[in-house]
Amino acid sequence: MTFRTLLLGGLLLLSGCATAPLIQTETETNPQRLGLWQAHQGLLQQVEHWRAEGRAAILAQGTGGQVAFDWQREPGQQLLNIRTPLGQNAMQLTQNAQGVVLIDHEGTVYQGSDSEAMLREALGWSVPFDAMHAWLLGLPATQSDAYSLDELGRLKRMHSNGWRIDYQRYTLVNGIPLPSRMELTHADLTLRLVVDRWHL
Numbered sequence: 001m002t003f004r005t006l007l008l009g010g011l012l013l014l015s016g017c018a019t020a021p022l023i024q025t026e027t028e029t030n031p032q033r034l035g036l037w038q039a040h041q042g043l044l045q046q047v048e049h050w051r052a053e054g055r056a057a058i059l060a061q062g063t064g065g066q067v068a069f070d071w072q073r074e075p076g077q078q079l080l081n082i083r084t085p086l087g088q089n090a091m092q093l094t095q096n097a098q099g100v101v102l103i104d105h106e107g108t109v110y111q112g113s114d115s116e117a118m119l120r121e122a123l124g125w126s127v128p129f130d131a132m133h134a135w136l137l138g139l140p141a142t143q144s145d146a147y148s149l150d151e152l153g154r155l156k157r158m159h160s161n162g163w164r165i166d167y168q169r170y171t172l173v174n175g176i177p178l179p180s181r182m183e184l185t186h187a188d189l190t191l192r193l194v195v196d197r198w199h200l
Contacts, residue, residue, distance in 0.1 A: 028149045036153020043176045044137050047200060049074040052136060054195040060188055073133055093119070093129075128161050135165050136193075138179045152177070162186055173198040 028034060051072045058064050067090060070081040077096035084090055092103045095115050102110040102118050112118045119127040131141035138155045140147060147158040150167075154177055158165045169181035178198050184191040 027146050030149070033149040033151065033153050037149050038153075040153050040177070041139065044139055047137065047176065049200065050137070051197075051199040052195045053197040053199075054193060056194075057192040059190040059192070071133075071136070078133070091122070128163065131161055135160065135182075135184070136179065136195075138167060138170070138177075155179075171195070171198065174200050176200070 028037070051070070053068075053070050055066060055068050057066050066085050068083045068085065068087075070079075070083075072079045077094075079095075080091075080093045081089070082091045088105070089103075090105045093115060094101045099111060099113045100115045100118055102112075102115075102122060104110070104122060110118055110122065116127060116129050119129055128141075134141040135158070140155075140158060141160050145158055145160040148156045150156040154170060155165075155167050157167070164185045166183045166185075167179050167181075168183060169179070170177040171180040172178075178195070180195045180198075182193050184193065
């Protein structure tokens with residue numbers, strides 16, 4: 001089974017799924033944790049250049065698979081590479097001031113101006129790409145996101161855009177705690193992300 005077949009098979013389950021979005025019920029109220037959270041956000045908001053290398057497991061209705069990812073982001077541009085477990089290129093997305101370029105596993109090049117629209121066209125499913133870079137750092141994507149914090153004032157669980165994000169482990173990188181294991185759930189789809197290496 002090719003990467004594309006596996007990914008589409010798992011992700012397209014959502015497009016016809018009638019399961020209601022997860023309800024946003026969590027709002028942190030502990031004043032001590034909120035104070036630590038404000039300080040933690042200040043550290044994260046200073047991070048403008050980063051690179052995350054890791055793995056993702058895709059689980060959907062008893063089927064699944066794994067991919068490796070390499071995501072680089074800096075002001076004005078970002079590059080996301082996705083590879084199979086054997087190291088074969090599966091997809092590359094580049095976004096900068098000139099627009100968005102997506103290259104699929106067959107080497108076909110797509111150009112446009114909207115990364116989420118291009119991923120939706122390629123996958124047949126809406127990928128919250130613009131929100132995921134915030135989630136990966138351990139930040140809310142919008143002011144309406146509901147969340148709870150751990151005892152150190154870091155995100156523990158968050159509800160955002162119909163997704164639930166559980167932060168299971170953090171790693172200290174240059175004095176900043178960054179997520180190294182997280183689980184994202186939407187209806188019948190689960191994505192388990194492990195960041196093996198952070199570069200700041």
